[in-house]
Amino acid sequence: MNFQIRKFYYGDIPEEKGGGSNYQTQAESAAWPLWEVFIRSKQGLDHKHVGSLKAADAQMAIENARDVYTRRMEGVSIWVVESKYIHASNPDEAESLYDPANDKVYRHPTFYDLPDEVKHM
Amino acid sequence: MSVHDLENTFQRKIDEEVKIEPKDWMPEAYRKTNLRQISQHAHSEIVGMLPEGNWISRAPSLKRKAILLAKVQDEAGHGLYLYCAAETLGMSREQMIDDLHSGKAKYSSIFNYPTLTWADMGAIGWLVDGAAILNQVMLCRTSYGPYARAMVRICKEESFHQRQGFESLLVLSKGTPEQKAMCQDAINRWWWPSLMMFGPKDSESTNSDQSMKWKIKRKTNDELRQQFVDMCVEQVKLLGMTLPDPHLKWNEARGHYDFGEIDWNEFWNVVKGNGPCNKQRLDARRKAHEEGRWVREAAAAHAEKQKIKAAKDNLAAA
Numbered sequence: 001m002n003f004q005i006r007k008f009y010y011g012d013i014p015e016e017k018g019g020g021s022n023y024q025t026q027a028e029s030a031a032w033p034l035w036e037v038f039i040r041s042k043q044g045l046d047h048k049h050v051g052s053l054k055a056a057d058a059q060m061a062i063e064n065a066r067d068v069y070t071r072r073m074e075g076v077s078i079w080v081v082e083s084k085y086i087h088a089s090n091p092d093e094a095e096s097l098y099d100p101a102n103d104k105v106y107r108h109p110t111f112y113d114l115p116d117e118v119k120h121m
Numbered sequence: 122m123s124v125h126d127l128e129n130t131f132q133r134k135i136d137e138e139v140k141i142e143p144k145d146w147m148p149e150a151y152r153k154t155n156l157r158q159i160s161q162h163a164h165s166e167i168v169g170m171l172p173e174g175n176w177i178s179r180a181p182s183l184k185r186k187a188i189l190l191a192k193v194q195d196e197a198g199h200g201l202y203l204y205c206a207a208e209t210l211g212m213s214r215e216q217m218i219d220d221l222h223s224g225k226a227k228y229s230s231i232f233n234y235p236t237l238t239w240a241d242m243g244a245i246g247w248l249v250d251g252a253a254i255l256n257q258v259m260l261c262r263t264s265y266g267p268y269a270r271a272m273v274r275i276c277k278e279e280s281f282h283q284r285q286g287f288e289s290l291l292v293l294s295k296g297t298p299e300q301k302a303m304c305q306d307a308i309n310r311w312w313w314p315s316l317m318m319f320g321p322k323d324s325e326s327t328n329s330d331q332s333m334k335w336k337i338k339r340k341t342n343d344e345l346r347q348q349f350v351d352m353c354v355e356q357v358k359l360l361g362m363t364l365p366d367p368h369l370k371w372n373e374a375r376g377h378y379d380f381g382e383i384d385w386n387e388f389w390n391v392v393k394g395n396g397p398c399n400k401q402r403l404d405a406r407r408k409a410h411e412e413g414r415w416v417r418e419a420a421a422a423h424a425e426k427q428k429i430k431a432a433k434d435n436l437a438a439a
């Protein structure tokens with residue numbers, strides 16, 4: 001690809017325009033794992049994925065999730081799971097994966113034509 | 122599929138407003154542009170805590186202190202949402218933070234200006250958060266899914282930032298002559314840097330605008346800047362203050378306010394590291410990172426020990 005992106009938006013300063021320094025950081029010896037966070041916003045509702053964060057263990061992940069994702073009473077319950085345990089379907093296979101459901105319109109209530117006189121159905 | 126076909130499919134999705142997700146195919150330049158933009162945005166949230174953190178211990182009342190603390194805590198959260206979004210594009214958090222500390226990665230230049238008086242807290246909330254919000258509201262509809270979702274979350278929290286800032290200035294604007302002068306002085310110092318937050322003029326760009334085509338951005342720098350100027354000119358009247366630009370004038374034909382030329386030399390100078398506080402900001406970040414190292418290591422060691430202990434307990438119970 002031979003186009004160039006020359007317009008620098010807010011928060012998007014190109015690297016060569018940035019200057020720099022010789023500062024060297026020490027390698028990080030304690031990389032914390034990544035966790036996915038699920039929050040139940042109200043009693044009776046499902047837990048919903050809200051984002052992810054880093055934490056050394058599950059307890060810290062829950063405490064961090066409280067600080068990061070529920071500062072305004074957004075939740076009544078928190079689930080965390082290490083991201084590496086999440087398995088996802090492959091987007092490239094979406095077509096074949098969902099194909100079996102595609103032509104079964106009779107699974108929907110609107111498929112059935114009933115006379116208007118039938119009430120409560 | 123050939124790369125050409127993949128690119129066509131990709132562009133079609135963008136055109137149809139289908140969000141791009143981490144595992145979807147994307148052009149390398151799209152990935153890189155997003156990674157750079159999101160990580161710079163994350164760094165801006167984190168470094169942005171420093172100028173305001175400067176006043177937490179000196180806030181004029183307990184109420185103002187609690188508000189400022191809450192705002193700064195929000196900004197830490199914003200940085201975190203954005204690092205997570207950036208990580209989905211294949212760069213580790215550690216690498217991003219190293220790049221910030223080495224000076225390789227940039228953050229918004231606005232945070233390289235000093236916060237000299239309490240009124241600066243108000244001016245930052247009103248102008249700096251105000252400018253950021255215009256940008257961020259637009260980014261709620263950006264094409265990369267994780268970035269868009271982070272932005273929705275952030276925008277929900279931002280409006281309090283701007284409102285508390287304006288309200289704080291409003292109080293000063295009704296105060297003693299000294300407080301009024303302090304209010305005007307803060308506006309004078311933060312106005313031009315805030316306009317610079319939107320980035321270089323559109324005319325600086327000669328090439329076709331890929332970021333717009335990919336719907337990473339949906340408005341140009343100049344469009345957003347104009348929107349900001351139009352908004353602030355009206356708001357400043359309610360403060361009984363003025364904006365420090367003699368060229369500000371309503372333009373009937375354009376339906377917008379005209380405004381003076383930004384000092385682009387200053388802009389690039391600050392970007393390149395020569396602003397009033399660049400060194401101070403990076404030093405503070407590095408120091409915090411180094412001094413927090415033992416905490417990160419101790420937490421990891423503790424987690425490891427707990428794991429071993431739990432395994433032993435399980436064995437004993439079996």
Ligand SMILES: [Fe+2]
Nearest residue numbers: 166195196199
């Ligand atoms: Fe923020």
Ligand SMILES: [Fe+2]
Nearest residue numbers: 196250279282
């Ligand atoms: Fe903010």
